[in-house]
Amino acid sequence: MSRREEAKEFNRARIRAAAEDIIRNEGMEALTMRRLAEEAQVSLRTPYNLFGSKTDVLISLLEEAELELAPLSGGGSVGSFLEQLLASLDRIEAFLGSDEEYFRGIYASIMTSDHPEARKMAVSRSVAMCRIRLKQAAENRELLADTNIGRLGEHLSVQFLAVLGMWGSGFFSNRMSLAQIRQSWCAALLQHCSEASRPALVASYHAALGTKG
Numbered sequence: 646m647s648r649r650e651e652a653k654e655f656n657r658a659r660i661r662a663a664a665e666d667i668i669r670n671e672g673m674e675a676l677t678m679r680r681l682a683e684e685a686q687v688s689l690r691t692p693y694n695l696f697g698s699k700t701d702v703l704i705s706l707l708e709e710a711e712l713e714l715a716p717l718s719g720g721g722s723v724g725s726f727l728e729q730l731l732a733s734l735d736r737i738e739a740f741l742g743s744d745e746e747y748f749r750g751i752y753a754s755i756m757t758s759d760h761p762e763a764r765k766m767a768v769s770r771s772v773a774m775c776r777i778r779l780k781q782a783a784e785n786r787e788l789l790a791d792t793n794i795g796r797l798g799e800h801l802s803v804q805f806l807a808v809l810g811m812w813g814s815g816f817f818s819n820r821m822s823l824a825q826i827r828q829s830w831c832a833a834l835l836q837h838c839s840e841a842s843r844p845a846l847v848a849s850y851h852a853a854l855g856t857k858g
Contacts, residue, residue, distance in 0.1 A: 676702075804833070809826075
């Protein structure tokens, strides 16, 4: 890495640290690019040059936290591909639950910003994650042969983002939100799963409901 790139990365880290301090100590409403530059002790143009917008700074905070909290994912993948898809919700719950109010504020600000690309990116990431696992599940005969992977992936993603949006608005706790997503995902997957996959999905569905199958 050149000295120029090192200097940029150093300033990015300072700006992220400043953003976190402002959010935690003064609240999300205090986070502006001018306030951020003051706190990070850089010129006003530096946050714009290195990130682009306040929303991009918030996205970077989430991405950095995901990397730092990666051990919460708990090791390698086990079970069928559909079980791995559902297990991704456990990792998300653990990640968001590690500092719920902080992450809630960031997520809500990103999704309500005047930055449409941020929302498009969130949708794209969610759809891609679902489609990868669904494609693997189909190849492993965990889904019926006529399952439309693209449509099903979009459907699961819409359910995921809709409920997570309600979490961001404070309607549900993290745990309640992820339980709702598990229920809706299991209900949708049960319409397309093979007989061999059905028992595990039924068990997951009832576990999310807190009932016995």
